[in-house]
């Protein structure tokens with residue numbers, strides 16, 4: 574193994590304190606060797622839990638910490654009950670173009 578945290582140190586030098594790939598990434602990137610560590614390939618599903626996790630890189634065997642941030646988003650733009658009202662409210666300018674496909 575090369576110098577510890579070599580990849581991360583280099584990335585911080587080039588990109589600043591939140592370097593691309595080491596921050597907000599979809600897969601953890603090893604701070605030692607810079608390889609992407611695939612969660613499903615490594616059975617690292619515990620990484621989906623919010624918090625800090627100690628792992629060992631499958632590429633260079635270096636140990637490092639993965640900090641997981643979980644975010645939730647909520648959609649309310651699809652409402653089934655809204656279909657009932659479309660007949661009255663939805664017809665505007667182009668009512669003449671309505672075709673029935675039989």
Ligand SMILES: [Zn+2]
Pocket residue numbers: 603604605606607608630631632633634635
């Ligand atoms: Zn590594």
